Amino acid sequence: xxxxxxxxxxxxxxxxxxxxxxxxxxxxxxxxxxxxxxxxxxxxxxxxxxxxxxxxxxxxxxxxxxxxxxxxxxxxxxxxxxxxxxxxxxxxxxxxxxxxxxxxxxxxxxxxxxxxxxxxxxxxxxxxxxxxxxxxxxxxxxxxxxxxxxxxxxxxxxxxxxxxx
Numbered sequence: 001x002x003x004x005x006x007x008x009x010x011x012x013x014x015x016x017x018x019x020x021x022x023x024x025x026x027x028x029x030x031x032x033x034x035x036x037x038x039x040x041x042x043x044x045x046x047x048x049x050x051x052x053x054x055x056x057x058x059x060x061x062x063x064x065x066x067x068x069x070x071x072x073x074x075x076x077x078x079x080x081x082x083x084x085x086x087x088x089x090x091x092x093x094x095x096x097x098x099x100x101x102x103x104x105x106x107x108x109x110x111x112x113x114x115x116x117x118x119x120x121x122x123x124x125x126x127x128x129x130x131x132x133x134x135x136x137x138x139x140x141x142x143x144x145x146x147x148x149x150x151x152x153x154x155x156x157x158x159x160x161x162x163x164x165x
Contacts, residue, residue, distance in 0.1 A: 002084035018110040029069040029121040036128045044131040046063045052140035077113040081106045091165035108157045119146045
């Protein structure tokens with residue numbers, strides 16, 4: 001493994017705001033299933049086909065798996081942001097571009113983290129709505145739109161990284 005350039009990036013207001021958004025999103029993603037838990041039927045949807053139709057059911061306790069996994073994932077990704085020198089980059093990291101590339105990568109990871117939490121919270125809501133008989137065919141559009149924006153963000157990140165190499 002080659003030596004990475006290790007520098008400490010400053011925690012700016014944008015980073016603080018992203019952390020607050022992450023914490024609030026995580027809190028909401030944990031509270032939503034807890035709030036609706038008592039009203040859920042014993043079996044809830046656990047899988048949907050590509051058209052958005054339920055094709056598998058599981059016990060209602062499975063709705064609590066999503067927030068548990070989200071907490072582990074989000075905390076892990078947040079901790080990972082502290083070590084930008086171990087990331088893979090689309091450009092060669094030099095003394096001249098390290099601070100910019102590291103800060104941009106840290107923000108990108110923060111945004112992806114928030115986006116995944118919001119996506120999974122949306123999926124929780126879709127499962128809850130479906131379990132309560134309020135499923136809409138537009139719910140699949142929500143999921144696909146979130147995924148499309150995620151890929152768009154990746155493309156934008158790679159373009160910006162290349163531009164500032």
